[in-house]
Amino acid sequence: MPQSHELPSLLARLDRFSERLGRCLSWLVLVMMLIQFLIVVLRYAFSVNSIPMQESVMYLHAAVFMLAAGYTLRHDGHVRVDIFYRGMTAKRQALVDLLGTLCLLLPFMVFVILSSLGYVGKSWAILEGSPDTGGIPAVFLLKTLIPLFAGLMILQGLVEAWRKVLIITGRLDPDADTPDHHEEHL
Numbered sequence: 001m002p003q004s005h006e007l008p009s010l011l012a013r014l015d016r017f018s019e020r021l022g023r024c025l026s027w028l029v030l031v032m033m034l035i036q037f038l039i040v041v042l043r044y045a046f047s048v049n050s051i052p053m054q055e056s057v058m059y060l061h062a063a064v065f066m067l068a069a070g071y072t073l074r075h076d077g078h079v080r081v082d083i084f085y086r087g088m089t090a091k092r093q094a095l096v097d098l099l100g101t102l103c104l105l106l107p108f109m110v111f112v113i114l115s116s117l118g119y120v121g122k123s124w125a126i127l128e129g130s131p132d133t134g135g136i137p138a139v140f141l142l143k144t145l146i147p148l149f150a151g152l153m154i155l156q157g158l159v160e161a162w163r164k165v166l167i168i169t170g171r172l173d174p175d176a177d178t179p180d181h182h183e184e185h186l
Contacts (some may be wrong), residue, residue, distance in 0.1 A: 007162060015074065015159045018152070022071025025064050032060040055136045062142055066149035070156035090174030094167035101161045105153065112150035120144055 007015060036057050042048040072078055085093060120143045122128075129137035166172035 007159065007166075011159045011162050014155050018070045018074050018156045018159070021152075022068050022074070025068045025071070028060050028064050032057055032064070035060070051130070051132050051134045052136055055130060055132070059136065059138075059142055062145055066145040067152060069149055070152040073153065073156045073160060091168055094164040094174065098161055098164040098168065101157050101164070105157045106161075109150040109153045109157065113147045113154075116143075116146040116150070120147060 035053055039050065039053050039057070042050065042053075085096060088096065120140070123140040123143045126140075127137070128139040128143070129135065130139060163172065167174050
């Protein structure tokens with residue numbers, strides 16, 4: 001009978017961090033919707049256009065999309081072609097997930113970090129701002145989301161890889177491997 005071993009302390013903290021970050025970022029979606037609503041009202045009711053407001057929606061969208069990717073991975077929300085996957089046993093699914101993480105996710109995220117560092121570094125060197133007059137002068141911060149996204153995905157990928165190893169080796173009950181189960185400990 002599988003035991004319900006918890007993740008090692010560091011991995012459990014990373015898992016909780018990913019969960020909390022995702023929950024906090026979800027509030028940015030509400031802020032983004034309110035700003036977008038205000039943009040539309042100002043434009044069509046008062047003929048007022050605000051470039052910083054428009055750009056802020058783009059910044060918020062990028063932050064949510066890029067920084068919540070680890071949260072989405074934690075909740076198994078990424079796209080998967082599951083024609084064969086859904087019919088597999090839990091251990092076989094864990095093996096597929098582990099191999100996907102080790103052979104695809106982690107190497108690709110390392111590639112993203114390495115290939116974006118020069119791009120982001122150049123942006124920081126000139127403190128790149130908006131190309132639009134009056135726009136947000138922080139494009140360098142926006143570009144920083146790229147390696148940050150990949151770093152967060154690597155951290156959550158390592159947590160998920162360890163979780164899958166625990167399932168494969170029978171040290172974690174696959175049914176206990178749900179975010180709802182882990183949230184009890186948050």
